[in-house]
Amino acid sequence: MHNIDDVLSDPLWLPHNYDPQSDRIQFLLIPIAAREKLTFLADFKPESDMSTCWISGETLRAASIDSVPVHFIFHSAFCRSTLLVKALGEFENSSGLSEPMIVNALQSQAKNDKALSLIPSVIALLGRPVHGEKTVIVKPSNFANGVIPALLEADPSSKAVIIYGSLREFLQSVAKKGLEGRLWARKQLAHNRNIIPVSLGLDERAFYELSDLQAAALTWLFHIRQFHSLVQAQSSRFRTLPSSEFSERKVDSLNAAADFFEIPDAAGNAMRVAGGSLFASHAKLGGDYEAIMAKQDAEARSKVTEEEIDIIAGWIDLILGQLGVSLPLRAKLI
Numbered sequence: 001m002h003n004i005d006d007v008l009s010d011p012l013w014l015p016h017n018y019d020p021q022s023d024r025i026q027f028l029l030i031p032i033a034a035r036e037k038l039t040f041l042a043d044f045k046p047e048s049d050m051s052t053c054w055i056s057g058e059t060l061r062a063a064s065i066d067s068v069p070v071h072f073i074f075h076s077a078f079c080r081s082t083l084l085v086k087a088l089g090e091f092e093n094s095s096g097l098s099e100p101m102i103v104n105a106l107q108s109q110a111k112n113d114k115a116l117s118l119i120p121s122v123i124a125l126l127g128r129p130v131h132g133e134k135t136v137i138v139k140p141s142n143f144a145n146g147v148i149p150a151l152l153e154a155d156p157s158s159k160a161v162i163i164y165g166s167l168r169e170f171l172q173s174v175a176k177k178g179l180e181g182r183l184w185a186r187k188q189l190a191h192n193r194n195i196i197p198v199s200l201g202l203d204e205r206a207f208y209e210l211s212d213l214q215a216a217a218l219t220w221l222f223h224i225r226q227f228h229s230l231v232q233a234q235s236s237r238f239r240t241l242p243s244s245e246f247s248e249r250k251v252d253s254l255n256a257a258a259d260f261f262e263i264p265d266a267a268g269n270a271m272r273v274a275g276g277s278l279f280a281s282h283a284k285l286g287g288d289y290e291a292i293m294a295k296q297d298a299e300a301r302s303k304v305t306e307e308e309i310d311i312i313a314g315w316i317d318l319i320l321g322q323l324g325v326s327l328p329l330r331a332k333l334i
Helices: 004-009 032-037 057-062 081-089 101-107 119-126 142-153 167-176 178-195 204-208 212-233 243-248 250-260 269-274 289-300 303-323
Strands: 013-019 024-029 052-056 070-075 094-098 135-139 160-164 238-242
Touching: 004 052, 013 101, 013 119, 024 057, 052 057, 057 119, 070 081, 070 119, 070 142, 081 094, 081 135, 081 160, 081 250, 101 119, 101 142, 119 135, 119 142, 142 178, 142 212, 160 212, 160 243, 167 178, 167 212, 167 303, 178 212, 212 238, 212 303, 238 243, 238 250, 243 250, 250 269
Parallel strands: 070 135, 070 160, 094 135, 160 238
Antiparallel strands: 013 024, 024 052
C-alpha cells in the first residue's frame, strides 16, 4: 500500500488513467530518466505493481495540491508539436509533459460530469514541479482536443499555443506512414466527428465512400475549424503557430512562446536550445532529422499521390471558405 499523501506530494507520481466505474485515477511512478527518454508519457509501462497506485476521485477533489502555472500546446498532428514541448521543457524554470494518458482518459468520459470534475485536480497534479520549475507546459494528444475548453476553464490563468501544419504537409505525413497512417486518419476522423461540431452535409454513406486521404483531409479540417472557433472566442488565451514558421524561425518562436507563457528568466534559453542537439534529431524517432525526413520523402513519393493531394486541397479550400475559416489562423505567436 502507498501513502496517499506521499503520492500526491511527489511529482514523480503522475496521473495516468481513469476508471469511471469506481471513480478512481491510476497513478504511475515515472522516474526522471524514463520521462526524458519517452516520446509520449502515455507509453510508459511500469515494471511492477509498486509503481502503480489508485486514488479515489473523492480524495482528489478534496485534496490541496501545490502547483505552478500550467499552460498547454494543442496541435493538429504531424506539425512538430512534440519538438516544441521538448524545447520549452529545456528552458530553465520550465518543464514539458508530452501526451499524458490521463487527458485522453478524461476525454473518453466527456459526457461524464463526475470525470470532468476531476480536470482541475489533474491539471494541478501535472503542475507539481520536479526541480523547482516555475512553469509546466502540457502537450495533450490531439485525440483529447475535445476537452480543450474544459482544460482552460479549470484555471483562468492557463494559456495555450496552437501549432498546426498545412493540409499538404498533413496529407504527405499520412502517406509517408503507409497503412498505419491511413488507418490512424480514419480513426481520428471518426473521433473528431463526435467531439467537434462541424456540419458538412455528408451522410454516413458519403463518409464511408471517402478515400483514405480525403478522410485524412477532413481530420485536419475538423481541427482547424475547432482552432478557429477557439481563437475567435478567447483570443487573449491563445496564440497560433504554423509549423513552417516554427521550422524557419526557431529562436523567435521559442522566445515568443516563453514570453506568452511567462516563463521566468527565459532570456538566452531560446538560442541555447535551438542550437542544441534537440533540433538536429527526430523528436519521435531519434536519429538525424534531415536524413530521416529525406528517406521518408523518397519512400513515399508518388505522382499519383501528389495528384490526389492537389485535388483534395482544392476541395478543402472550398469547404474552408464556406465555413468562414481563413489561414493563417488569427492571434499569431510571431
